[in-house]
Amino acid sequence: MEQINYEEIKTLENGSKLVGDLEFPKRKVWVKTYGCQMNYHDTERILSHLEPLNFSLTSRQEEADLLLFNTCAIRDLANQKFYSHLGNTKHQKKQKEVKVAAGGCIAQTESKELLKKYPQLDFAFGTDVVDNIGEMVYRAYAGDKKFAVTSWDRADNYSIQTKITHGSPQAFVNIIKGCDKFCSYCIVPFTRGREKSRSVAEIVNDVARLVQYQGIQEVTLLGQNVNSFGKKNGESLAQLIMELEKITGLEIIRYTTSHPYDISDELIEVHGKSKKLANHLHLPVQSGSNTVLQRMLRQYSIEHYLERLDALRKANPHIVLSTDIIAGFPNETQQEHEATLELLDKAQYDFIYSYNYSARKGTKASRMRDILTKEIRGRRLREIQAHQLKIQEKVRASMVGKTYRVLVEGKGTMKGEVKWKGRTNCFRIVHFRPETLDQDYLWHWVDLKITSATALSCQGEIIRDYGKRVTPIQ
Numbered sequence: 001m002e003q004i005n006y007e008e009i010k011t012l013e014n015g016s017k018l019v020g021d022l023e024f025p026k027r028k029v030w031v032k033t034y035g036c037q038m039n040y041h042d043t044e045r046i047l048s049h050l051e052p053l054n055f056s057l058t059s060r061q062e063e064a065d066l067l068l069f070n071t072c073a074i075r076d077l078a079n080q081k082f083y084s085h086l087g088n089t090k091h092q093k094k095q096k097e098v099k100v101a102a103g104g105c106i107a108q109t110e111s112k113e114l115l116k117k118y119p120q121l122d123f124a125f126g127t128d129v130v131d132n133i134g135e136m137v138y139r140a141y142a143g144d145k146k147f148a149v150t151s152w153d154r155a156d157n158y159s160i161q162t163k164i165t166h167g168s169p170q171a172f173v174n175i176i177k178g179c180d181k182f183c184s185y186c187i188v189p190f191t192r193g194r195e196k197s198r199s200v201a202e203i204v205n206d207v208a209r210l211v212q213y214q215g216i217q218e219v220t221l222l223g224q225n226v227n228s229f230g231k232k233n234g235e236s237l238a239q240l241i242m243e244l245e246k247i248t249g250l251e252i253i254r255y256t257t258s259h260p261y262d263i264s265d266e267l268i269e270v271h272g273k274s275k276k277l278a279n280h281l282h283l284p285v286q287s288g289s290n291t292v293l294q295r296m297l298r299q300y301s302i303e304h305y306l307e308r309l310d311a312l313r314k315a316n317p318h319i320v321l322s323t324d325i326i327a328g329f330p331n332e333t334q335q336e337h338e339a340t341l342e343l344l345d346k347a348q349y350d351f352i353y354s355y356n357y358s359a360r361k362g363t364k365a366s367r368m369r370d371i372l373t374k375e376i377r378g379r380r381l382r383e384i385q386a387h388q389l390k391i392q393e394k395v396r397a398s399m400v401g402k403t404y405r406v407l408v409e410g411k412g413t414m415k416g417e418v419k420w421k422g423r424t425n426c427f428r429i430v431h432f433r434p435e436t437l438d439q440d441y442l443w444h445w446v447d448l449k450i451t452s453a454t455a456l457s458c459q460g461e462i463i464r465d466y467g468k469r470v471t472p473i474q
């Protein structure tokens with residue numbers, strides 16, 4: 001089968017679907033996703049293609065007919081978790097007829113090795129072919145075994161439609177894929193390939209459709225380096241945001257992830273003038289030391305980075321900033337490490353994601369001589385995290401007494417008490433107690449007055465409930 005024609009799929013009297021000449025009875029699919037938002041978004045796309053083939057999602061691995069792994073290669077820890085989980089599927093395969101497939105970043109570069117090493121694996125597929133999962137599943141059920149698909153014979157442009165399989169008003173929208181930066185430690189350019197952007201016109205149509213027909217009110221524009229969006233065809237992220245701004249019913253626009261080198265003056269200006277762009281920016285710095293940044297091939301200096309933060313804060317005084325840090329880059333000196341602690345003092349981030357450096361095969365950094373021990377790396381990471389927590393405590397304390405508009409995302413029980421959880425426009429999670437227990441706030445907009453805030457948790461009380469729309473739609 002070359003390409004499934006989804007419109008031609010028939011439902012038979014016994015509830016099966018007829019796809020080409022193959023019957024697909026009702027089956028269950030279980031998916032394990034590792035890694036970044038891009039991977040979670042890819043999983044959603046995968047599921048949207050499997051539904052027409054009669055698959056429904058299950059969270060119970062033991063009852064599934066098809067097991068899918070969407071893998072991440074960014075650090076060794078993610079690899080190890082996947083290998084051990086995949087290893088365990090051997091037993092399940094012995095007990096019942098189950099197909100096992102691995103996709104994502106590890107599968108993109110290591111599909112052949114994976115198929116050889118894990119006999120239980122039926123097929124492997126790369127990051128570029130998630131939209132062809134239907135064809136691959138068809139092939140597997142038609143009897144094909146141990147195949148790998150990492151590219152699909154298709155035109156080179158990047159044109160997709162966003163698929164939604166959930167009922168929430170928040171959507172992730174891919175705008176660019178791949179990365180041309182080749183930071184010396186990073187595997188992404190090898191697993192996701194070169195940068196390819198969608199067009200502004202296509203994305204605007206896509207988002208307008210999501211807002212109008214699927215109730216989407218918040219979009220996160222996704223890419224490995226969204227600041228390079230449109231460069232190859234004379235468009236820009238700033239331009240895209242100002243176009244999306246015009247869509248009635250769309251309330252919040254976010255984007256991630258950014259590279260500091262490409263944050264243009266034009267984009268900073270948009271942070272000042274856009275009414276819908278969120279008051280939050282995640283701007284990965286990786287290290288506070290210029291010499292480490294050079295070895296990382298990051299293309300900017302700390303002075304330039306801090307100047308960009310200043311400009312962002314001038315453009316939008318409400319903006320909240322966060323970052324990524326890698327502790328223990330090869331041969332990082334104590335002095336270079338301390339420069340990162342100093343940077344945290346200067347930048348005053350709301351939160352950070354921090355990781356120990358992990359050598360990735362094929363990258364430049366993996367070939368660097370490295371005398372740091374695991375212990376030194378671990379200690380430096382803990383120091384960075386402890387230092388940030390103290391800063392975070394102060395940054396968050398300044399929220400107390402202020403009122404924030406929050407989109408409620410769910411509820412949970414904390415210390416025996418029911419609490420709802422929402423996210424501010426500036427990306428902070430706030431918990432609040434319902435006025436009455438049977439009140440359902442899910443996906444409501446509410447105003448919350450912050451009553452207490454520590455480095456890791458924030459509590460508020462409800463001031464106003466707007467219901468599911470904060471601005472009425474004509």
Ligand code: 5AD
Binds near residue numbers: 286326
């Ligand atoms: N080791 C540790 N952290 C890494 N990251 C990317 N590659 C590596 C690596 N080899 C981190 C960076 C990036 C985040 C997504 O993952 O901080 O911003």
Ligand code: SF4
Binds near residue numbers: 179187188225
């Ligand atoms: Fe990796 Fe980001 Fe650097 Fe691209 S910009 S190579 S994705 S760290």
